[in-house]
Amino acid sequence: MVPQTPETESTRSINFLASAMPAEETLSELADLFHVLGDLTRIRILCALSISELRVSEIAELLSMSSSAISHQLRVLRQARLVRLTRKGRSSIYALDDDHVRTIFDQGFRHVRHSAPWGKDNSHA
Amino acid sequence: MVPQTPETESTRSINFLASAMPAEETLSELADLFHVLGDLTRIRILCALSISELRVSEIAELLSMSSSAISHQLRVLRQARLVRLTRKGRSSIYALDDDHVRTIFDQGFRHVRHSAPWGKDNSHA
């Protein structure tokens, strides 16, 4: 039996690549993580929390946004395990979940710095 | 002249925080970077390119998607300076723009691994 589509050089490479790719679920979780980080409001929240623990109302004031909007976004950050919450009286104190959230941040900063200003050359146009 | 809103302890903290925050434009660029990374298709493309340089058609075959869809996403990745393109005959060869794209990736992986499986405890519910 001859296969209907002959195995070209390229096809062999593709098959090798496919086997070298991480599990789809891992990639999906990675995309989800970055997706959560890919919003200015959430970045601002995380940045603030990287300096100090804060209550919802404090974040709201700092960012000049409604407590409701902040609370919604904190929920997203919580579900992504990027922030952690401890109750204190009527307030909820939010903090970065752990230090490598900061590390991911730093890497991002480094990239932004490294490739800024935009338009350094035109090989990306 | 007495200010209409008295400067509370909290307000002072907020003012300090505000001054400690990076420039809004920097945060915006950071959010943009993560936003580009926050898509499964683009993650799969970057992951493939982290293994080997590839042509558009090869990526399309690997991911079982149309060349058009891949080309669209490669444009986004190009504009974010995450991939670089060199022409070779009729083809376009794509590659990761530089190594710290890989580093950002690795940090992401580390986070995903570290906090997986989901539901380890319920402090994030």
Added chain:
DNA sequence: ATGATATATGAATATGTGAGCATATGTGCA
């Protein structure tokens, strides 16, 4: 208990976006 304060959540809406289709551009070959 009652009211005041802090946060959380549900619904509605406006904005953004990924993929498909059609088409354009560009390259190699007869």
Added chain:
DNA sequence: TGCACATATGCTCACATATTCATATATCAT
């Protein structure tokens, strides 16, 4: 030149999502 191949790009639509508004829940003070 004319054709085939590889990639790029408008356009459109279905779907996702960030904020607002209204409301619910929880805690403290009187």
